[in-house]
């Protein structure tokens with residue numbers, strides 16, 4: 001059995017350190033140490049990380065590095081990269097990192113080098129994408145493809161959609177990518193009402209090819225298509241991405257139109273696999289290879305850089321400090337780049353499906369808080385919506401600011417204002433504004449003394465709100481790849497420290513099973529089950545409404 005985290009020397013030392021330093025103000029730490037920014041920032045794989053605005057000092061960091069060492073983070077990392085069975089509850093290796101390995105490298109799994117198979121699928125994707133992009137691949141009436149509809153959910157949706165949006169400035173001008181995910185028919189209906197069956201290519205993306213929502217959407221899309229074309233035309237308009245060849249064949253998609261991947265790629269880590277096909281179609285195979293190379297550069301940094309300079313390790317340790325010692329219950333992801341607007345949603349699955357757990361790998365209960373809530377939106381929009389709570393609310397919530405220094409547009413004044421806001425927010429979160437400063441401001445404005453004293457408590461910012469800032473020169477396939485891999489490895493390090501398996505997701509199963517029962521009851525295929533009175537009441541109301549609609 002693993003030593004409980006709270007019993008480790010490093011964790012106890014951190015608790016003691018927190019007790020001794022809990023009243024310190026980061027603005028004072030900046031005043032005391034002019035080298036603070038230089039000391040508490042680092043870079044790698046094209047990304048720069050400033051973590052100096054967190055409530056930490058050199059000693060905090062030293063103790064956090066000791067925690068990482070005590071919990072065997074480096075050994076576990078090496079096991080993952082080597083293809084050992086890191087996902088122990090599903091008896092699988094965890095090898096999304098192999099998908100971004102250069103062609104000339106090797107990786108043995110079960111006595112077989114898996115790199116040639118990975119590269120063969122990459123080539124298959126490249127050839128197919130080039131045929132579609134060049135206009136050689138035609139629809140059933142001879143016209144070029146104009147619309148790609150990716151049908152998938154979870155990792156088979158969030159990754160391709162977020163990356164297509166993030167890299168839209170690299171997109172093929174003729175091809176519009178659409179993403180259908182929700183079983184709510186409004187999602188599919190909204191897309192089908194906009195596309196032409198003769199010029200639309202559907203990608204059915206599902207690792208298992210069993211996921212209810214995806215299968216229902218795929219069947220409905222197929223039925224819609226067949227109202228306009230014949231069965232023989234399907235091959236020109238439907239391709240699949242999956243690990244399940246038999247289910248793909250049963251759906252009616254020929255093996256040559258299937259892009260495979262492997263069970264050692266977790267759904268939320270699958271954008272690097274054939275699940276990235278929509279992205280390849282959009283930006284082309286060469287840009288996709290740059291995306292993989294950016295992630296690979298982060299993999300190498302994660303493996304080679306000392307812990308004290310290691311971006312994923314530092315981001316993870318700062319997260320542990322904020323979560324387990326400062327008591328931050330959430331991280332707001334604030335990309336100051338419109339094209340990264342889907343990144344917070346992508347990270348929700350990556351972090352919360354990976355580390356939203358309370359049982360350790362050895363079956364015992366986790367004793368400390370694990371994954372915080374991940375949420376957010378682009379700056380500056382968030383500033384005019386929920387930043388008030390981040391500045392003056394009762395809870396301390398950490399923020400990750402993400403910005404690209406140079407934009408892909410030419411409106412320089414927009415970029416200046418955007419970056420000014422990004423840096424100003426992190427400064428405000430850290431510094432706050434104390435009573436003396438607020439009073440001096442109001443006196444300078446000539447407000448009467450009584451009014452000043454009345455307003456004073458409302459206008460004080462306590463500050464000391466932790467944040468990281470991640471900068472890249474520009475948002476490119478390569479920096480996006482590095483950014484995603486940074487967070488993947490952050491999740492890994494935190495999972496290792498909390499002692500949990502970041503690569504299973506048993507928690508999503510119960511609702512799926514119950515939904516199947518209720519689906520049968522709603523469609524009158526089975527007699528009503530005895531649920532609790534709330535669930536029975538809701539089912540009864542829905543049945544009445546559905547019957548009235550028939």
Ligand code: F6P
Nearest residue numbers: 154155156206207208211267508
């Ligand atoms: O239900 C959760 C989940 O298993 C995710 O982990 C996964 O990304 C998603 O469903 C979709 O699964 P699939 O690609 O097999 O359709």
